[in-house]
Amino acid sequence: MAQVLPYSSVEFPAAALAAQSLVTATDSERLAQTFKAMADPTRVRILHALALAELPVCELARLVQISESAVSHQLGLLRALRVVRRRKIGRHVLYALDDDHIRDLIDVGLAHLAHS
Amino acid sequence: MAQVLPYSSVEFPAAALAAQSLVTATDSERLAQTFKAMADPTRVRILHALALAELPVCELARLVQISESAVSHQLGLLRALRVVRRRKIGRHVLYALDDDHIRDLIDVGLAHLAHS
DNA sequence: TCAACACCTGAACAACTGCTCATATATTAG
DNA sequence: CTAATATATGAGCAGTTGTTCAGGTGTTGA
CATH class of the missing domain: 1.10.10.10 (Winged helix-like DNA-binding domain superfamily/Winged helix DNA-binding domain)
Structure with missing residues (x-):
């Protein structure tokens, strides 16, 4: 659920790597709730x-x-x-x-x- | 600034202890801001x-x-x-x-x- | 040069927050 | 039993939040 679409950036390859391990929508919701x-x-x-x-x-x-x-x-x-x-x-x-x-x-x- | 007034509780002595080490108002503001x-x-x-x-x-x-x-x-x-x-x-x-x-x-x- | 791109920012707005006040129930001391 | 205590909760309200939209500046590729 994190990144269904393949993601790429010519200028910023780091972004593609970040996309791989970015928190899922569900996890960011749960994390935010805890911090809240x-x-x-x-x-x-x-x-x-x-x-x-x-x-x-x-x-x-x-x-x-x-x-x-x-x-x-x-x-x-x-x-x-x-x-x-x-x-x-x-x-x-x-x-x-x-x-x-x-x-x-x-x-x-x-x-x-x-x-x- | 945490607890200017002396604090005591007959029924819940733990509260008096908690009062001793409770975060100051300033620290709780700063902590909350970070979590926010x-x-x-x-x-x-x-x-x-x-x-x-x-x-x-x-x-x-x-x-x-x-x-x-x-x-x-x-x-x-x-x-x-x-x-x-x-x-x-x-x-x-x-x-x-x-x-x-x-x-x-x-x-x-x-x-x-x-x-x- | 100039259109496209990258970013910033203020206004506006609905949604949410954190509090008070009024009121409710439950428990216990006298 | 009754008053006082401890807690819960809904309504209401001012303040805050997160977004969109409309416009703004600065940079660069063609």
Whole structure:
């Protein structure tokens, strides 16, 4: 599905090579979706907090300094993306990372922030 | 700037610990911005192509199957984020990755897509 | 010289985002 | 039981995004 049509360029042969190994449409969609989960400061903070500990909505709201409603909406989104999971404990709902990729991406991102 | 106010939770001591090492507001902004560069399928494809070779706008447009104008707009955005750099050769403008973090993040992302 | 090519850019527009507010349910402390 | 707490969710809204379209500049091949 990546490149059904043969691709060639007289001037830029590198383009033909790139065409061979370019990500498929499906993979670019999936990659973009994963990155989108972290493409917002609020979600970065939520996800980073969850990378440190399993936490209920109210604590996340206090940590990230945002309304519980806003946090709940973001968590709903992240849950739809299968990035976080939840379990109910009494009147709390504890959220945790459900995707180790996220933890890795945050780590890589933070590592780079450190020396740049 | 991360947590100016002391933070504590009786019920969830883990939250207090998380507060200690939670990303600062500035870092979460910067992280989100980096991820935002890859939070769109078109940009993923552009960046992945540029991770393989330095390419002009017209070739990128053919590779990702999108209008030259759209590519140019996206490249302008990526350049503003200092993710790509450009150099002019004749009537072509060659773009290349200007941020190794991006290459790494794509690699991590692709690696995870592979086994999931 | 000049038409074709390569690229850029602003306007416009629909689609999407991230928040607040109001309101709902469920659980528990008193 | 009742009030307070914890969470969820839909509507609404301002701001952002990604594209197309129309036009612009600069370069080059014939």
